[in-house]
Amino acid sequence: MAPDHLPRTLRILLENALRNGTASAALRTWEPGAAGDLEVHPSRVFLHDTNGVPVLVDLAAMRDAMAAQGKDPALVDPLVPAELVVDHSVIADAFGRPDAMRLNVALEYERNAERFRFLRWGQRTFRQVKVVPPGAGIMHQINLEHLARVVEERDGWVFPDLCLGTDSHTTMVNGLGVLGWGIGGIEAEAAMLGQSVSMVLPRVVGVRLTGALPVGTTATDLVLTITETLRAHGVVGKLVEFGGPALADMPVPDRATIANMSPEFGSTAAYFPIDQRTLDYLLFTGRSPQKVALVESYAREQGLWHDPSANLRYDEYADIDLGAVVPSIAGPRRPQQRASLADARSAVEPELPQGPRTGAVPGHGAVVVAAITSCTNTSNPAVMVAAGLLARNAVERGLTSKPWVKTTLSPGSRVVVDYLGDAGLTPYLEKLGFHLAGFGCMTCIGASGALIDSVGAAVRAQDLTVAAVLSGNRNFEGRIQPDVRLNYLASPPLVVAYALAGRMDIDLLTEPLGTTDSGEPVHLADLWPDPADIDAVMTETLRPELFSSAYSDVFAGDERWQRLDVPEGEIFAWGDSTYLQRPPYFDQQAAPGDLIGARALVRxxxxxxTDHISPAGAIPADSVAGRYLRDRGVTQLNTYASRRGNHHVMVRGAFGNVRLRNRLAQGVEGPVTPGPDGVLAPIFDAAEAYRAAGVPVVVVAGKEYGTGSSRDWAAKGPALLGVRAVLAQSFERIHRSNLVGLGILPLEFLPGEGDDLTGEEPIDIRLGDDGFATAYSAGKKYRLQVRLDTPRETEYYRHGGVLPFVLHRLTAEPLNRQEGNG
Incomplete structure (x- = not known):
């Protein structure tokens, strides 16, 4: 039934639509340039704890709302399987010592016991929810190495594993031939309850990979190059599908590294086809031979097998030559800001102010955080072994990390420490300070902990511009560590190299990293491991039983998890917790329509x-959220991410990034804005003052509003502040969807317009019936596209968001409790 030229991603979506009875004519008869709507029914929903807790909080609140209407609260029960991995809660407080992980895990349980008990309640109460407890690794690496089915078997059907997750890096599993992408937590809740995910039929970009990576380059260098290239091409809201002759020699971990950073280059997904390397990886990581045989036969039968001779057609095309890739870093504020290692020093210099530079003590440009972190790279044995070998070579020459560098190792799987240990590389990493700090996202998501005490004090006292180097996927300002202004992405071996150098204003290709005991200079080239050495270590130490052992009982948890008291009852008993509070989304009335006399809360x-809109890191004691908690006797403030089950805290943290630049507060950095009286105030206080005065508020922004994480609190927070609409020159895909899901109207300026809307004057917004709105402010008129992209989204907005819509459906027409195929 599918046209022979149909891209594989659309082939999977066509199968999904046909099986669920929602296939549109545009999809059935697809040709390049086709337009239409799409209803997607995921085979499973994938969650992590900081987005998963609010998802379960909302479902628990929906049960309350059902009971209040005299309905059976048990009707609120997911129909679609959901897996939740606890990986966002552990913080790198302890580091550089043998017991760092033990101390960090103990603190994790101390801080998060309430949340963990709630997760166990959710797992017991909701039939289809399974929880991977803390300490197993990072969700996407666990998905890649263990959870992903590739082909699903359920209720007599066989169909593609289509995984939608509440983290934007859900795309990592695209490297295994699984189509999946990130969605907002609100959409995830609806999908779990059997609702389809509504979207516009995306354009598909065929990317042809040619050549081979030069010696001395890594998969990290490749993905940073792809990120830069595809950001420039323009792939936001599109599906990227990789092909070309380079695939034949590209291992799955390299593919997964590329697919992981799909959100950074902007695409909805970054798909690699199934081929022999896929099958080999599945077998090697412990999938059964019968399962792998099913994957192969299904892929070949359904046109999902990689056939280089297939004449697939795409809406757009791009070419990337792996032979042109060079060692690189990216930063200091965006993943697409790639600089070759040869140009790195000259790229860093303009970021450093006048003043003391780093010598015997840290100055401007000092590297104060060096973190081997994130599933992006720790899932790739080649770069992890390279880091270990570089550390060995450095230690053997007498080099050490600089004393002001906070060094951490936080891999995404227990397999990593097993093969590094078996290879004898762990002691060398530890001699450079890279002790295991925990299995979780940690520094990559801003759970990096405090700097070394004396270093943090010097940074603040001297207002130093210092840097973090991490093997992660994001480096947005204010994300990694609040005292760090510059953040650079790099491969794990380069993270080690910068820890040795201790500064960013260095040319690693020409300047020495240090000297031997005899005074001989040691350069990066002296330490960089030979590819044959990397391959030899991988061959000797990587074994299938490492994966079988790591995942033998992944849902069980350790003794601490098992000892947690699990609350009883089908309805959750809300108390006076500062972590968990019943949210107000079902108590509010929808108010769609024109906005007259609105004011811009921020410009x-x-x-x-989304890190600017809803920070994830540590809650500052002097912030509005920090004061709220301290007024209630809380001394352990923890992170915003850990408090996402409490809307009182999170609304006070909205737009709380210390690096926020609000044009209505010129010259002041951070979460302040003028209130109705024109006086600068914390954004939360200003919003409350506008609410008390009966004045509606909006947000005015430029291009790519809402880039980054699939953070539903970046929409929930503004919604609870009273924001009714966001006027932007363009939106990132997930965040626009989240805004609709919370009943906030996304309005997009026509091309070339909007720069002169200052937000300093009142704004009137009138909605037309042609899909456009008109805004009037300061005597000027602006035409904006109403970004309700599908009929389903219009329904969401009319009801005040996804949750009221789903509640209305549940109370009006109880769902069929039989599990669907998809």
Whole structure:
């Protein structure tokens, strides 16, 4: 039934639509340039704890709302399987010592016991929810190495594993031939309850990979190059599908590294086809031979097998030559800001102010955080072994990390420490300070902990511009560590090299990293491992039983997890917790329509990230959220991410990034804005004052509003502040969807318009019936596209968001409790 030229991603979506009875004519008869709507029914929903807790909080609140209407609360029960991995809660407080992980895990349980008990309640109460407890690794690496089915078997059907997750890096599993992408937590809740995910039929970009990586380059260098290239091409909201002759020699871990950073280059997904390397990886990581045989036969039968001679057609095309890739870093504020290692020093210099540079003590440009972190790279044995070998070579020459560098190792799987240990590389990493700090996202998501005490004090006292180097996927300002202004992405071996150098204003290709005991200079080239050595270590130490052992009982948890008291009852008993509170989304009335006399709560520029809108890191004691908690006797403030089950805290943290640049507060960095009286105040206080005065508020922004994480609190927070609409020059895909899901109207300026809307004057917004709105402010008129992209989204907005819509459906027409095929 599928046209022979149909891209594999659309082939999977066509099968999904046909099986669920929602296939549109545009999809059935697809040709390049086709337009239409799409209803997607995921085979499973994938969650992590900081987005998963609010998802389960909302479901628990929906049960309360059902009971209040005299309905059976048990009707609120997911129909679609959901897996939740606890990987966002552990913080790198302890580091550089043998017991760092033990101390960090103990603190994790101390801080998060309430949340963990709630997760166990959710697992017991909701039939289809399974929880991977803390300490197993990072969700996407666990998905890649263990959870992903590739082909699903359920209720007599066989169909593609289509995984939608509440983390934007759910795309990592695309490297295994599984189509999946990130969605907002609100959409995830609806999908778990059997609702389809509504979207516009995406354009598909065929990317042809040619050549081979030069010696001395890594998969990290490749993905940073792809990120830069495809950001420039423009792939936001599109599906990227990789092909070309380079695939034949590209291992699955390299593919997964590329697919992981799909959100950074902007695409909805970054798909690699199934081939022999896929099958080999599945077998090697412990999938059964019968399962792998099913994957192969299904892929060949359904046109999902990689056939280089297939004449697939795409909406757009791009070419990337792996032979042109060079060693690189990216930063200091965006993943697409790639600089070759040869140009790195000259790229860093303009970021450093006048003043003391780093010598015997840290100055401007000092590297104060060096973190081997994130599933992006720790899932790739080649770069992890390279880091270990570089550490060995450095130690053997007498080099050490600089004393002001906070060094951490936080891999995404227990397999990593097993093969590094078996290879004898762990002691060398530890001699450079890279002790195991925990299995979780940690520094990559901003759970990096405090700097070394004396270093942090010096940074603050001297207002030093210092840097973090991490093997992660994001480096947005204010994300990694609040005292760190510059953040650079690099491969694990380069993270080690920068820890040795201790500064960013160095040319690693020409300047020595240090000297031997005899005074001989040691350069990066002297330490860089030979590819044959990397391959030899991988061959000797990587074994299938490492994966079988790591995942033998992944849902069980350790003794601490098992000892947690599990709350009883089908309805959750809310108390006075500062972590968990019943949210107010079902108590509010929808108010769609024109906005007259609105004021801009904030006026923001381009590339505002969800980290700017809803920070995830440590809650500052002097912030509005920090004061709220301290007023209630809380001394352990923890992180915003850990408090996402408490809307009182999170609304006070909205737009709380210390690096926020609000044009209505010129010259002041951070979460302040003028209130109705024109006086600068914390954004939360200003929003409350506008609410008390009966004045509606909006957000005005530039291009790429909402880039970054699939953070539903970046929509929930503004919604609870009273934001009714966001006027932006363009939106990132997931965040626009989240806004609709919370009943906030996304309005997009026509091309070339909007720069002169200052937000300083009142704004009137009138909605037309042609899909456009008109805004009037300061005597000027602006035409904006109403970004309700599908009929389903219009329904969501009319009801005040996804949750009220789903509640209405549940109370009006109870769902069929039989599990669907998809």
């Amino acid at each position: 923001l520029g381009d590339s505002v990230t």
